[in-house]
Amino acid sequence: MSVSLPTRLTPPGRMTPFRAHRIWERNYLVYRRVWKVILTGFFEPVFYLFSIGIGIGELVPEVPGPGGVPIDYTAFVAPALMAASAMNGTVLETTFNIFFRLKFEKTYDGILTTPMSSRDIAIGEIGWALVRGALYSTAFFVVMVAMGLTVSWWSVLTIPGAVLIGFAFGSVGLAATTFMRSWQDFDLVSLVTMPLFLFSTTFYPLDVYPPAIQPLIRLSPLYHGNEMLRAFSLGIFDWTLAGHIAFLLVMGLIGAFVASRRLDGLLRK
Amino acid sequence: MSEPLVQARGLTKKFGDFLAVDAVDFDIAKGEAFGFLGPNGAGKTSTMKMITTVSPITEGKLTVFGLDPTVEGRQIRQRLGVVPQEDNLDMELTVAENLYIYGRYHDMPRADIRRRITELLEFAQLSDRSESPVEPLSGGMKRRLTIARALISDPDLVILDEPTTGLDPQARHLLWDRLYRLKREGATLIITTHYMDEAEQLCDRLVVMDKGKIVAEGSPRQLIAQYAPREVVELRYPEEQMEGIGERLGWLEGGIEVLADRVIVYTDDAEATQHELTIRDIQPEQVLVRRSSLEDVFLKLTGRSLVD
Ligand SMILES: Nc1ncnc2c1ncn2[C@@H]1O[C@H](COP(=O)(O)OP(=O)(O)OP(=O)(O)O)[C@@H](O)[C@H]1O
Ligand SMILES: [Mg+2]
Numbered sequence: 001m002s003v004s005l006p007t008r009l010t011p012p013g014r015m016t017p018f019r020a021h022r023i024w025e026r027n028y029l030v031y032r033r034v035w036k037v038i039l040t041g042f043f044e045p046v047f048y049l050f051s052i053g054i055g056i057g058e059l060v061p062e063v064p065g066p067g068g069v070p071i072d073y074t075a076f077v078a079p080a081l082m083a084a085s086a087m088n089g090t091v092l093e094t095t096f097n098i099f100f101r102l103k104f105e106k107t108y109d110g111i112l113t114t115p116m117s118s119r120d121i122a123i124g125e126i127g128w129a130l131v132r133g134a135l136y137s138t139a140f141f142v143v144m145v146a147m148g149l150t151v152s153w154w155s156v157l158t159i160p161g162a163v164l165i166g167f168a169f170g171s172v173g174l175a176a177t178t179f180m181r182s183w184q185d186f187d188l189v190s191l192v193t194m195p196l197f198l199f200s201t202t203f204y205p206l207d208v209y210p211p212a213i214q215p216l217i218r219l220s221p222l223y224h225g226n227e228m229l230r231a232f233s234l235g236i237f238d239w240t241l242a243g244h245i246a247f248l249l250v251m252g253l254i255g256a257f258v259a260s261r262r263l264d265g266l267l268r269k
Numbered sequence: 270m271s272e273p274l275v276q277a278r279g280l281t282k283k284f285g286d287f288l289a290v291d292a293v294d295f296d297i298a299k300g301e302a303f304g305f306l307g308p309n310g311a312g313k314t315s316t317m318k319m320i321t322t323v324s325p326i327t328e329g330k331l332t333v334f335g336l337d338p339t340v341e342g343r344q345i346r347q348r349l350g351v352v353p354q355e356d357n358l359d360m361e362l363t364v365a366e367n368l369y370i371y372g373r374y375h376d377m378p379r380a381d382i383r384r385r386i387t388e389l390l391e392f393a394q395l396s397d398r399s400e401s402p403v404e405p406l407s408g409g410m411k412r413r414l415t416i417a418r419a420l421i422s423d424p425d426l427v428i429l430d431e432p433t434t435g436l437d438p439q440a441r442h443l444l445w446d447r448l449y450r451l452k453r454e455g456a457t458l459i460i461t462t463h464y465m466d467e468a469e470q471l472c473d474r475l476v477v478m479d480k481g482k483i484v485a486e487g488s489p490r491q492l493i494a495q496y497a498p499r500e501v502v503e504l505r506y507p508e509e510q511m512e513g514i515g516e517r518l519g520w521l522e523g524g525i526e527v528l529a530d531r532v533i534v535y536t537d538d539a540e541a542t543q544h545e546l547t548i549r550d551i552q553p554e555q556v557l558v559r560r561s562s563l564e565d566v567f568l569k570l571t572g573r574s575l576v577d
Contacts, residue, residue, distance in 0.1 A: 019374075026370050030361040101361075110357035112323050114374035114422075115347045268323050269284070 019116055023124025024131065031132075038132070042139050045085035049143065052077055052203070064205055066227070066236040075149045079158055079229035080202040082140050086133050086162040087222055088193060090170035093129040095177050095189050102177065108267055118267050122174060122260035129170040130163050137162035144233070152235025161232050165225040168248040171255025178262035196222040221251055272335060274299045274426060274457050275320060279329035282315045289315040291481035292329060302448070302458040304468045304475030306563075308571050311478040313461040314354050317430045320459065321351050333426070347375065350424030352432050354461075356415045358403045364414055365390065365399040368421050375422035385421055392447060393417040394440070408435045416444060426457045433467060445470060465563040479571040489563050496569050497561035498523045498535040502542055504553035505531045517551055526568050533568065535561065 031038060053074035065071035101107040108121055137159045144150050144158075173189075180186065200222035209217055217223050228244040231237055273296040282290035290312040297303045305313045318324035320333055322342035331338055333345045359367050365386055372382035390396045393413040395406075403411065412435050419427060427448075433441045448458055448471060462468055468475055469489045477485040477492070485492055506514060515527045521542065523535035532553075536542045539558045546552055 022370075022374050025373055026359070026362070029366050029370065105360045106355070106357040107359050107361070109323075110353070110359065111374060113321050113346060113349065113351035113353070114371060115343045115376070116374050117343065268325060 019120040020124035024128050027128045041089050042136050045081045045140055046143055048081050066231050078144050078149045079233040080226040082162055083165050083225040083229045084197050086165040087169045089133050090129040090166040091173040094170045094173035098177050112267055118264040119260045122263050126170045130166045133166035134163050154235035155233045157232040158229050161229050164248050167252035168221055171252045174259040175255045196220055201226050224248055276332045280331050281328035283327040288481050293483045299457055301473050302452055302471050304472035305461040306468055306475055307478035312481040314430055317428055348425040350419035350427040352416050352419045352429040354430040356411045360403050364395055364401050368418055371418050372421045389417040412436055428459045430461050469563055477570050484570050492566045497565040498537050500536050500539040501559050501561045501565055502534040502539050503531050503557040505555040506553050
């Protein structure tokens, strides 16, 4: 019998071990249709910058920056707004959007019947949130440059810095999502991010707080993000910078590890 | 026989203390269409999920393509096409994009995927809906898209968990044709179904599962010959006579099955049976004589009707 066997389209040898980028391909297909929604993520921090920088900057001409050097208030607040937007953007992406796919649309159940694994999904989704965050940060950086808020070439480092902040919060956000049972649980998300935004040296330096409270503020990941971006933006470096970077990196790695493990447990029963 | 494509020995799945699959053994040969039949909750889907490597095995041994699902899941899934019982299409993507991205998950080159999409959309009768979102599709259309999606990577083993549930007769026959073709091209099929005609049409061999166990195994013909007498007489009585009908018909030798609306009598001689009924004056309102089918095998083995 002469039956023509179908040609194998994917020889086994072509299997790539890294597949997380397939999730980016998927998300690109989704988001190219809703690019207008993405634009809002850019405008929010820019509006904040205009409002607070221009308004309050008029009243408060100078504040002590990193190392106690007095700096222009708008230049003080701008990197922190960039940090906050990196936090909010990735948290939004890895909580609401992922929960929808995980619990309602069962998108990942289908994906796991292909060569993709739950680790690919975790890394892919966190990575996607970072790519998005990097785009926002770059746009925000351009605005900062245009407003003359960057004094040093080192300020370019705020972009990878914002991505690191996104990694820390996106990973923990995804890990948190795996514990959520209903949409009500998501009220907790803003219950965490809102105070972080308000109390993490976003609008004023750490030494404004009473000494007893300061150690508490140092526990806030966004505090480390703010201080790191401020140091980059102003080109003022000291040893504390390494601490900020390490804090965010460790937070992100733990979050990614927990998220990947928990996702696997949820999806593969 | 060469090494089986899928082999299970003492395969067990527990959810907490609950035994969903209870130490089952089976061998599925390359190129075969193998069926899993069983009432709701029998453990069919749980078994499928272990084969597709998405559900960890509790106990026992399972190999797929000679590989171990626990450590080589990725390699196994690379060669699988899976139609899950519940559609899990990507609702954020269009019809064509759903096929496209599954091709990408399988590392297929874009040009190959495009070529296959055209062909599969035609098969799924969705060519004119290719740019449509998934949401507004009818249930049957979604099902057809899920089936097309499973075939995008030209799999060696296709696992179909109740593939034709929700399909109209025309779409069912179209799918059967397609599955025949796949089989002829060398693919192996695993099918769970509640439809007896589907099992009889498609499956070379099948197992009947009940409460996590395999209770019978063979080709459709073998099973019918082994478990069901040659003929079946279906008797319908008025409602008031249905009460206690089991006892009044207890003398029938081949065995009876009392269902909600009718009594099924197994016999080797339908005419003689009818004659007896007349003599004993328990004539029914309506009589239907037919050859026994897989449905009857099922009923005998599980005590349950498949059509619910
Ligand atoms: N994730 C789970 N957690 C707990 N129990 C489960 C889970 N999945 C399945 N079960 C139980 O295992 C048993 C077998 O379920 P399964 O889905 O395998 O049956 P099935 O034969 O596919 O039934 P159906 O014909 O209704 O699809 C059922 O009693 C079901 O409640
Ligand atoms: Mg099932």
